[in-house]
Amino acid sequence: MNVFIIPSWYPSTSNPIYGIFNQEQAEILANNRPDWTIGISTWGQGDERFLLRALDWRSPLKALKKYPFEDIQLKDNLGVYFTPAFTWTRRFKKGNITGIIRANRKSLERFIVDHGKPDVISVHAAYPGAIIGKALSQEFNIPFVVTAHMSPFPFAEFIKNGEIKRLIREPLLQADALIATSQSLRNKMKSFGLSNIHVLPNPVDTNYFSPSGRSASSKTIILSIGRMEDQKGIDMLLWAFSKLSHNDIELRIGGGGTQLRSYQKLAMSLGISDSVTWLGSLSKSEVLSEMQSCSFFALASRHETFGIVLVEAMACGKPVLSTKCGGPEEIVAENVGLLCEPNEESLAQGLEEMCFKWQEFDPQQIRKIAENKYSGAVWMKQVEELFKDVIGK
Structure with missing residues (x-):
């Protein structure tokens, strides 16, 4: 053909x-x-x-x-x-x-x-x-x-x-x-x-996106990757992250776009700059490395037709947190992560819960779901x- x-x-x-x-x-x-x-x-x-x-x-x-x-x-x-x-x-x-x-x-x-x-x-x-x-x-x-x-x-x-x-x-x-x-x-x-x-x-290329086998960090690492535009809800994610009661948590954000500088200023105004790492635009290999190293992945979008980054993280055996914004509702089930409403308060509650329970998810089961469906x-x-x-x- x-x-x-x-x-x-x-x-x-x-x-x-x-x-x-x-x-x-x-x-x-x-x-x-x-x-x-x-x-x-x-x-x-x-x-x-x-x-x-x-x-x-x-x-x-x-x-x-x-x-x-x-x-x-x-x-x-x-x-x-x-x-x-x-x-x-x-x-x-x-x-x-x-x-x-x-x-x-x-x-x-x-x-x-x-x-x-x-x-x-x-x-x-x-x-x-x-x-x-x-x-x-x-x-x-x-x-x-x-x-x-x-x-x-x-x-x-x-x-x-x-x-x-x-x-x-x-x-x-x-x-x-x-x-x-x-x-x-x-x-x-x-x-x-x-x-x-x-x-x-x-x-998703599940042969490429796969677990690393490395030991997880003792620190809770939240990863989010997407364009720095209003659709991706990075402003909501930063606000929600600022409300966490946990210590020793890092938020790593990858991607470039027109709103990057304003989001960095927002992080400063919220007093969380020391806990947020801005990764900039990432290559495919860098995305893989970040996903393999994180504790869980967070998607804070206001609307998505699908949510490919969620499946890439799942293929790496990582649990995911996502807003209910369209496509993710069909991806995220109870055995792979949590869903929350697309607003700051609900996202903060979701982050708080995931920080407590991300280690309870089964990485092998999460990856199996990604392989079988995507x-x-x-x-x-x-x-x-x-x-x-x-x-x-």
Whole structure:
């Protein structure tokens, strides 16, 4: 089977963790199906070199001339097809969607020369992915599947008068199948009139994310990793942490973003700076090391379509604490951790309880649950069945 992937978000030199889960899912496909050929289409998603700004428009122009296209073979059956395109605000000419479609068309044409026509186009996120997928599907007569990732779904800018704007509504309605990463997301999508929605939780590489075997620290270490943006609720987490009655507890926070400085100032004002370690943006190997070393993982998000970091921590045998914010309610059961309401008081109570009982959880049982429900092999069977069904139609 030939699969052509169009990810709305994808890692770049300037933003190495931007949409990294899309790259990881492609690698899971390639590893589990060596007889499949997979191409990833990129055009500079989130890459500073191709973001066109009024104050600095010359740099992207130079970059576009310097990088006409580039194809990179990641594995024998997995390659990246890069054709650069400008990106700018969606308020002007829909963010250059015409140019982005043109770039993806060129990448698809090179994939066809190398491997033949794809059997299916796998799109990640409604904008701009679903728009690109619809255009190429119609032009090349290839079925396309869209996995929804927006959190919340859809972003506010894509809603008008309580309905999804036509820009992304039509591609979603015309997709051969839609994928929601949780039942919660599926329900939200259905509330906007979408149908033919299949629930496939995001996979985790449980071979990579695994327990270290090292002895746990005598100190209670709480780990939280995510973008430093309002959605992730780091402000609530800091406030809740400041209310703990325990001593000898460390909160380690990983991730970068626009709110990092304000969160650091908040920690100072709460008097907890000495107990909070700011890790900044982390590589995949650094995430693994932090998860293997923590006592438990805490997710304080205001809304999540899934919650992949929870499953990564579980694969490392770690109990988890999460707010009830959508996807996590389907991940966190009593034998893997605790759920709390998405507010400061409830989160403080959850942290307090987890600090007392995190050692009571069974790491082997937690990991087993992650393997049985979220491993690449389990996800692959579901994806293969869906793709074959779509192709058969």
